[in-house]
Amino acid sequence: DSTVTVAPGKLDFTAVPKNLNDIVTVPAGYSVTVLYRLGDPITAATPAYANNGTDGNFAQRAGDHHDGMTYFGLAATGNARDDLSSTRGLLAINHENITQRYLHPNGPTGTGTGQSRPEAEAIKEIEAHGMSVIEIARGATGWSYVQGSALNRRITPLTPMVFNGPVRGSTQLRTRFSPDGTQGRGTINNCANGTMPWGSYLTCEENWVGYFRRGGTDNAARGGATAKSVISLNRYGSSQGASGNYGWSTVSPADPTNSGFARWNVSVDPLAPADGTGDFRNEINQYGWVVEVDPYDPTSTPRKRTALGRMNHEGCWPSKMVEGRKPAFYMGDDARGEYLYKFVSNTPWVAADANNTNRLAMGDKYLDAGTLYVARFDATGQGVWLPLVFGQGSLTPSNAAYPFADQADVLINARLAADAVGATKMDRPEWTTVNPKTGEMYLTLTNNNASVRPLNGTDAANPRHYNDPKDTTAQRGNPNGHILRLRETGDSSEATTFQWDIYTFGAGADLDATNINISGLDASNDFSSPDGLWFSRPTNPGGLVNPLMWIQTDDGAYTDVTNCMMLAAMPGVVGDGGVKTITNTGADGSTSSQQTFAGKAPGSNLRRFLVGPKECEITGIDSTPDGRTLFVNIQHPGEDVGTNFPTSFSSNWPASQTSSSAVSRPRSATIIITKDDGGVVGL
Numbered sequence: 278d279s280t281v282t283v284a285p286g287k288l289d290f291t292a293v294p295k296n297l298n299d300i301v302t303v304p305a306g307y308s309v310t311v312l313y314r315l316g317d318p319i320t321a322a323t324p325a326y327a328n329n330g331t332d333g334n335f336a337q338r339a340g341d342h343h344d345g346m347t348y349f350g351l352a353a354t355g356n357a358r359d360d361l362s363s364t365r366g367l368l369a370i371n372h373e374n375i376t377q378r379y380l381h382p383n384g385p386t387g388t389g390t391g392q393s394r395p396e397a398e399a400i401k402e403i404e405a406h407g408m409s410v411i412e413i414a415r416g417a418t419g420w421s422y423v424q425g426s427a428l429n430r431r432i433t434p435l436t437p438m439v440f441n442g443p444v445r446g447s448t449q450l451r452t453r454f455s456p457d458g459t460q461g462r463g464t465i466n467n468c469a470n471g472t473m474p475w476g477s478y479l480t481c482e483e484n485w486v487g488y489f490r491r492g493g494t495d496n497a498a499r500g501g502a503t504a505k506s507v508i509s510l511n512r513y514g515s516s517q518g519a520s521g522n523y524g525w526s527t528v529s530p531a532d533p534t535n536s537g538f539a540r541w542n543v544s545v546d547p548l549a550p551a552d553g554t555g556d557f558r559n560e561i562n563q564y565g566w567v568v569e570v571d572p573y574d575p576t577s578t579p580r581k582r583t584a585l586g587r588m589n590h591e592g593c594w595p596s597k598m599v600e601g602r603k604p605a606f607y608m609g610d611d612a613r614g615e616y617l618y619k620f621v622s623n624t625p626w627v628a629a630d631a632n633n634t635n636r637l638a639m640g641d642k643y644l645d646a647g648t649l650y651v652a653r654f655d656a657t658g659q660g661v662w663l664p665l666v667f668g669q670g671s672l673t674p675s676n677a678a679y680p681f682a683d684q685a686d687v688l689i690n691a692r693l694a695a696d697a698v699g700a701t702k703m704d705r706p707e708w709t710t711v712n713p714k715t716g717e718m719y720l721t722l723t724n725n726n727a728s729v730r731p732l733n734g735t736d737a738a739n740p741r742h743y744n745d746p747k748d749t750t751a752q753r754g755n756p757n758g759h760i761l762r763l764r765e766t767g768d769s770s771e772a773t774t775f776q777w778d779i780y781t782f783g784a785g786a787d788l789d790a791t792n793i794n795i796s797g798l799d800a801s802n803d804f805s806s807p808d809g810l811w812f813s814r815p816t817n818p819g820g821l822v823n824p825l826m827w828i829q830t831d832d833g834a835y836t837d838v839t840n841c842m843m844l845a846a847m848p849g850v851v852g853d854g855g856v857k858t859i860t861n862t863g864a865d866g867s868t869s870s871q872q873t874f875a876g877k878a879p880g881s882n883l884r885r886f887l888v889g890p891k892e893c894e895i896t897g898i899d900s901t902p903d904g905r906t907l908f909v910n911i912q913h914p915g916e917d918v919g920t921n922f923p924t925s926f927s928s929n930w931p932a933s934q935t936s937s938s939a940v941s942r943p944r945s946a947t948i949i950i951t952k953d954d955g956g957v958v959g960l
């Protein structure tokens with residue numbers, strides 16, 4: 278009902294209490310429905326999901342671990358884009374990972390030392406990764422996905438891809454699959470996303486390194502600990518002797534020419550040609566990229582945008598688009614002590630390109646050439662974007678720690694390049710988002726531990742070291758995380774300097790108000806480990822008046838008190854608080870002083886909107902253009918499985934959402950949240 282009025286100036290719902298219930302809890306006056314669950318079929322011919330571990334054919338079913346997500350509007354019929362449609366659209370959804378035991382009747386087999394994984398089990402696990410594109414429509418009884426739509430698509434770690442940008446054709450991309458280094462197989466560990474103004478979807482490869490096996494003598498086979506490839510592998514967390522998640526490389530395929538399993542073992546074969554086309558040494562370089570997908574064309578080949586660098590890509594969010602100005606794209610590299618990056622296109626924005634129907638060509642135009650920068654945060658409250666350009670500064674063949682050969686080498690080894698230019702190590706950079714009104718960028722820093730953020734290793738932008746007594750894993754450091762924001766100099770996406778502050782510090786309301794709960798959180802809004810982060814669309818009625826920001830948590834420190842949650846916020850602006858000096862305390866009681874810049878305490882402009890079911894994280898969010906339907910992903914409910922598997926489970930969600938006595942394997946799922954009076958969600 279478009280006549281319902283909204284109050285765009287304030288949050289208008291009652292805070293949801295923290296809880297440990299096995300359902301999604303939302304405020305009074307709101308409803309939750311489940312739209313798209315692990316295993317749901319996406320072709321007319323695919324049978325319903327039995328959900329007992331016997332199902333196969335995940336290339337035609339929803340994958341697992343729903344994550345980043347974008348709604349793309351569709352015209353009333355066909356596949357034409359309609360950015361204002363709030364009744365028919367496509368949902369692009371990432372499937373980051375799997376909860377392996379639920380995918381098989383009694384859990385996985387063939388996992389013992391020296392054993393081989395059965396081919397059918399491995400295929401199921403591989404195909405449950407990647408992403409979905411599904412058609413959804415709102416009818417008389419609400420939203421549903423269209424099982425038989427020709428627009429439905431699964432993209433998996435087996436889907437053919439092409440490489441674009443400076444790394445295309447690099448010697449480091451040459452594989453048996455693509456001897457000229459221009460093509461790749463699939464995408465994996467797709468975490469957060471980006472919504473491009475020209476109607477394409479970015480899916481971001483995060484924890485790819487863990488899937489690859491390396492033999493116990495692989496360092497020597499690569500020339501020893503000082504060999505360039507060994508330094509590079511170590512920098513991304515690939516260790517000699519790593520077994521590789523789920524053991525896919527141990528499969529002996531029925532078709533001996535099928536290299537789709539062996540490629541997960543990247544050990545160097547000393548007898549193979551050094552160019553990488555005889556073994557699988559370069560397969561690992563195919564991952565760690567931002568991948569662009571045209572959701573409106575199910576036959577299109579996704580493009581890996583190498584100009585944006587290789588890292589544990591969390592997400593990739595565009596700056597405000599301003600005619601004639603080069604757009605920026607903000608990216609977190611999620612690991613402890615990693616960096617915040619931005620890519621600035623070489624091409625100034627032309628607003629008419631938003632409507633160009635050759636969407637991947639628009640990606641070629643804006644995402645294949647530009648400058649990758651990494652952030653340095655200074656104690657003054659200012660910061661600098663440091664360019665990662667081959668030949669500049671220490672990014673040369675004579676760099677002592679790691680000689681750089683060319684720009685492709687800089688981008689493949691973006692972490693090493695960022696080390697060389699002196700970027701600031703952050704408390705796990707997760708999602709980025711941009712305030713559509715001010716253009717200010719927000720970044721979640723989910724948490725850190727004492728070994729990476731010790732008492733005397735804090736800095737102004739990562740200022741806390743403390744102990745949260747609720748953290749059962751007892752990781753001192755910054756166990757609750759914080760949300761940082763920055764304003765580019767001159768409010769320009771092209772700027773090379775910025776001002777920053779910390780919008781909000783995560784903390785339990787019971788923690789020390791001077792040094793830990795610095796933002797004054799209370800029972801209505803205390804949280805830990807912020808991760809997902811997104812501003813409401815500017816097309817909804819409050820969108821550009823007082824933009825609404827959503828914060829999603831992925832928490833290990835507060836989960837004895839509450840399941841993970843989502844909060845709504847109406848944040849202020851960079852610099853609305855002020856300088857703040859805190860006292861950090863180490864395990865032995867010694868103290869250390871740290872100055873930082875804290876935003877104005879959020880008070881009633883930050884409020885808990887949702888609490889998820891057991892053992893889930895809340896990640897992935899979008900809305901219809903009118904703001905009246907919110908899409909949210911519930912990832913890995915019941916991830917601890919429970920001790921009575923396969924008889925009973927540690928969560929029974931989503932079956933538990935409507936039946937408190939349900940006994941059912943839990944499933945990651947996309948949910949829909951609507952307001953019972955038809956109004957804008959949150960306002």
Ligand code: FEO
Pocket residue numbers: 373468469483591611707
């Ligand atoms: Fe996929 Fe860093 O979360």
Ligand code: CA
Pocket residue numbers: 373894912
């Ligand atoms: Ca996750």
Ligand code: CA
Pocket residue numbers: 468591707708808809831896
């Ligand atoms: Ca995340």
Ligand code: CA
Pocket residue numbers: 707723808831
């Ligand atoms: Ca996380």
